[in-house]
Amino acid sequence: MSALLTVTDVHIAYGKVEAVRGVSLDVGGNEIVTIIGANGAGKTTLLNAIMGVLPLRGRTVFAGVDMAPLDIEDRVATGLSLVPEHRELFGTMNVEDNLELGAFRIPKAIAATSLERVYALFPRLKERRKQLAGTLSGGEQQMLAMGRALMGAPKLLMLDEPSLGLAPIIVADIFRIVGELRSAGVSVLLVEQNAQAALQIADRAYVMELGEFVLSGSAKDIAANKGVAASYLGFQHEGESAI
Amino acid sequence: MNTTIMLFLLQDGITNGAIYALLGLALVLVFAVTRVILIPQGEFVTYGALSYAMLATGQVPGTARLAVAMGLVAFALDLFFARKALHARLVIRSVALNIAFPTALLGLVYALVGPHTPIAVNIALALLIVAAIGLFLYRIAFQPIAHTSVLVLLIASVGCHLALQGLGLVFFGAEGLRGPALSSAAVTAGPLRFTGQSLAVYGLTVGFIVALWLFFGYTKTGKALRATAVNRLGARLVGIRTTLSGQIAFLLASVIGAISGILIVPITTLYYDTGFLIGLKGFIAAIIGGLVSYPLTAVAAIVVGIVEAFSSFYASNFKEVIVFTLILPVLVLRSLAAPQVEEEKD
Numbered sequence: 171m172s173a174l175l176t177v178t179d180v181h182i183a184y185g186k187v188e189a190v191r192g193v194s195l196d197v198g199g200n201e202i203v204t205i206i207g208a209n210g211a212g213k214t215t216l217l218n219a220i221m222g223v224l225p226l227r228g229r230t231v232f233a234g235v236d237m238a239p240l241d242i243e244d245r246v247a248t249g250l251s252l253v254p255e256h257r258e259l260f261g262t263m264n265v266e267d268n269l270e271l272g273a274f275r276i277p278k279a280i281a282a283t284s285l286e287r288v289y290a291l292f293p294r295l296k297e298r299r300k301q302l303a304g305t306l307s308g309g310e311q312q313m314l315a316m317g318r319a320l321m322g323a324p325k326l327l328m329l330d331e332p333s334l335g336l337a338p339i340i341v342a343d344i345f346r347i348v349g350e351l352r353s354a355g356v357s358v359l360l361v362e363q364n365a366q367a368a369l370q371i372a373d374r375a376y377v378m379e380l381g382e383f384v385l386s387g388s389a390k391d392i393a394a395n396k397g398v399a400a401s402y403l404g405f406q407h408e409g410e411s412a413i
Numbered sequence: 414m415n416t417t418i419m420l421f422l423l424q425d426g427i428t429n430g431a432i433y434a435l436l437g438l439a440l441v442l443v444f445a446v447t448r449v450i451l452i453p454q455g456e457f458v459t460y461g462a463l464s465y466a467m468l469a470t471g472q473v474p475g476t477a478r479l480a481v482a483m484g485l486v487a488f489a490l491d492l493f494f495a496r497k498a499l500h501a502r503l504v505i506r507s508v509a510l511n512i513a514f515p516t517a518l519l520g521l522v523y524a525l526v527g528p529h530t531p532i533a534v535n536i537a538l539a540l541l542i543v544a545a546i547g548l549f550l551y552r553i554a555f556q557p558i559a560h561t562s563v564l565v566l567l568i569a570s571v572g573c574h575l576a577l578q579g580l581g582l583v584f585f586g587a588e589g590l591r592g593p594a595l596s597s598a599a600v601t602a603g604p605l606r607f608t609g610q611s612l613a614v615y616g617l618t619v620g621f622i623v624a625l626w627l628f629f630g631y632t633k634t635g636k637a638l639r640a641t642a643v644n645r646l647g648a649r650l651v652g653i654r655t656t657l658s659g660q661i662a663f664l665l666a667s668v669i670g671a672i673s674g675i676l677i678v679p680i681t682t683l684y685y686d687t688g689f690l691i692g693l694k695g696f697i698a699a700i701i702g703g704l705v706s707y708p709l710t711a712v713a714a715i716v717v718g719i720v721e722a723f724s725s726f727y728a729s730n731f732k733e734v735i736v737f738t739l740i741l742p743v744l745v746l747r748s749l750a751a752p753q754v755e756e757e758k759d
Contacts (some may be wrong), residue, residue: 223646239498246652258647260640274633275652303736322651 172234173198174357175220175250180228182212182219189215190226191381193375197326202348202358204389205380206365206402213361214255216378217328220359221245221252224372233325251324255331257315261304265295267305268314272321281321287319287354290412291347314348320356327351328359333367345371365402369393377402417604422722424648428611428680429617429694430718432673436695437702437710438625439666442525444704445642446662448563449555452570453672455692456577457543459685461671463585465539466592471528475584476542476682477519483549490553511552515545532593540671547667550577551659559659574689581618581685592675614676621669622711638662694736701743 173196182190190212197203199245205213206370219226222242230237232250240248260268269288273281289296292313298306303314312332319327329348333341341364349371369375375392377385385392393396443451464474480686488511488605495503525534554573558565596609628635640659641648649655674688698717702710717736724735 221650224492242649243652243654246650252650254646254650256642258650260647261645263636263639267636267640270633271636271653272636272651318651326689 174201174233175359176229176231176338177216177220177335178229178231180216180219180230181224181225182215182224184215189381190219193378193381193383195230195383196385197359198250199325199357200352201353201374202360202372203374203376204360204362204368204372205376206362206368206376206392206398208370208401209363211378212381213378214330217252217330217359217361218254221250221328223252223254227320246322246324247305249323250328251319251322251326252328253315253319253330253332255334259303259314259318262302262316264300264302265314266299267308268318269295269299269321274322276321276323280323284323288320291320291350292317309336309344312336312340312344314338316344321350324356326357326359328361330361331363333358333362334365341367365398366393369403418726420603420605422726423461423719424605424607424611426716426719426722427715428614430715431614432677432691433695433698433716433717434711435618435621435669435673436692437698437714438622438707439669440692440695440699441646441704441707441710442625442638443662443666443700444699444713446638447551447555447559447659448567449566449570450563450696450704451666452567452574452689452692453550453577454695455688455690456574456581457547457667457670458547458674458677458689458691459581459585459683459688460577460674461539461543462592462674462683462688463590463685464542464671465535465582465675466590466678466683467585468522468526468530468535468538469532471526471530471594473522474539474542475580476546477522477538479580479584480515480542480545480549481519483546483553484511487511487549487552490557511549515549516543518542532595536595536675539675540668542665544664547663547670548660550667551663555663556656556659559656573710578686578689581688585685587685589684589687590678591682592678594679599731609635610676610679617672617676621672622707623735625665625707634661690733697737697740700740703747 175196175197177193180190180193181188192226193216195203205216207213215224218224222237222245224232232245233248237245259272269285270281273284276284294310295313295317296309298342303311308313316332332344332348336344345367348360351358360368360372369389369392369398372389375389376383376384377392377398385395385398393403435717436458440454442453443449450595460476466475467474485757488507491507491511492499512615525538550573554569555566558569591630594610595613598609600607600612629639637648637653638658638661641655645655648658673691674683677683695714695718696712698714701713720739721732721736725732728735
């Protein structure tokens with residue numbers, strides 16, 4: 171099976187400073203892949219560049235299409251979707267309008283069924299559908315951001331720190347839903363600081379440090395790696411240093 | 414002052430205020446979607462009014478040729494920016510919009526123009542011409558720098574205003590023009606006399622406000638425009654083309670400007686540079702509305718119109734001074750109420 175997303179030897183720079191150096195990754199169909207790493211490792215930068223928000227040097231192919239000449243809007247149309255760290259909701263519009271706009275590129279009839287699916291995944295959003303997005307709690311905003319992205323019927327959903335600043339019970343809820351997406355046929359590329367939760371639901375994982383991937387493999391192997399455990403999972407094995 | 418004079422002034426003020434309201438709404442709309450403070454709004458007014466007036470005398474206005482020329486530039490820009498990923502669909506779309514549309518329009522103007530052309534046809538032609546100019550103005554002057562700061566956009570906006578005003582002098586000459594009234598009907602109510610023209614002003618203003626409200630509240634395109642205004646990145650992430658939003662905003666603004674011009678040109682003589690002052694009064698209303706609030710802008714515009722009417726009665730030499738002074742207390746209040754905000758980076 172060919173991969174859904176293939177990123178090859180990507181470099182991303184802010185001016186002269188290279189934030190991401192020579193990174194390659196792939197995500198297959200029906201797969202959850204996570205990138206874990208400390209703050210400032212370049213995870214968010216990488217996701218933004220794959221989406222086209224930042225320029226990159228290297229090759230990105232999604233669903234057989236070379237992404238290089240495409241704008242953000244055209245990448246959305248190919249089935250690539252990003253839920254950014256700051257969520258970027260339409261704060262002065264209500265929940266339902268936000269969701270409807272998520273299906274901006276989708277025919278109306280399909281959008282209606284998407285809306286039902288999103289409400290089934292996030293019943294809370296249905297309760298709040300007439301409330302302004304800006305007045306929702308942090309967890310609800312995260313749900314809305316994910317729901318809005320799902321309205322566009324993406325093939326790959328890229329989630330940037332979905333658990334950031336949320337209460338543990340809501341984090342659990344969100345990770346459960348991420349797991350459900352896989353069975354609905356949506357692949358997920360998940361960037362998380364909460365490595366433990368991410369590794370539990372992911373199939374495969376990449377570990378990022380200072381703009382480079384230092385380790386990759388199945389989520390189980392990565393979780394069992396002693397260096398990773400020490401650095402990101404909060405366990406200290408005796409006699410082992412960090413990676 | 415007796416009540417009759419007061420009523421007259423009030424009526425006059427409300428009529429002008431309605432026009433300022435339309436222009437103010439267009440300014441708020443354009444700023445919200447594109448962050449451009451649309452100084453050339455006044456030129457849309459003059460172009461609409463004077464194109465209509467020239468068409469009414471049976472002449473082809475220079476604005477129709479300007480639309481074709483701007484279309485050519487827009488087409489060249491389209492090709493240049495898409496040079497790395499040119500596909501047939503894009504080229505065909507660009508040819509249709511930037512070349513075929515203004516050329517067909519020019520042909521239509523030549524075919525239909527004459528001293529006996531119905532008023533409705535002249536109005537439609539004038540609106541189409543100005544709409545095309547508004548659309549191409551965004552493509553040429555603002556779309557390539559859409560990501561820059563408000564200040565850069567403002568400077569570009571001033572440049573466009575000066576260029577369009579200069580061209581206005583070339584097209585329409587230094588003499589003022591008047592156009593035929595939309596209707597010669599009149600209604601008398603007590604001491605007040607409502608001309609068909611002023612009724613058209615009220616009707617169209619209210620109609621436009623309602624139409625804009627419906628458009629932004631209930632249509633997908635309208636919601637997409639609002640979304641672009643609220644969160645540009647968020648809009649792009651759901652696949653809304655912010656360039657398209659900008660084009661629609663400019664299209665609406667130019668049509669609103671042209672309608673305003675066509676509504677006032679039968680009442681007052683318009684010169685090539687009159688639009689600027691009219692647009693500026695809409696701008697005051699928009700500033701009072703904080704460049705975000707549509708209802709506040711509409712109310713402020715009516716206030717501006719009434720203040721103008723009364724000050725032209727009491728101190729006509731200082732009419733403009735008094736009107737533009739309105740902006741000072743508002744700016745002071747706003748600066749006290751809201752702490753200075755760093756400009757959002759895209």
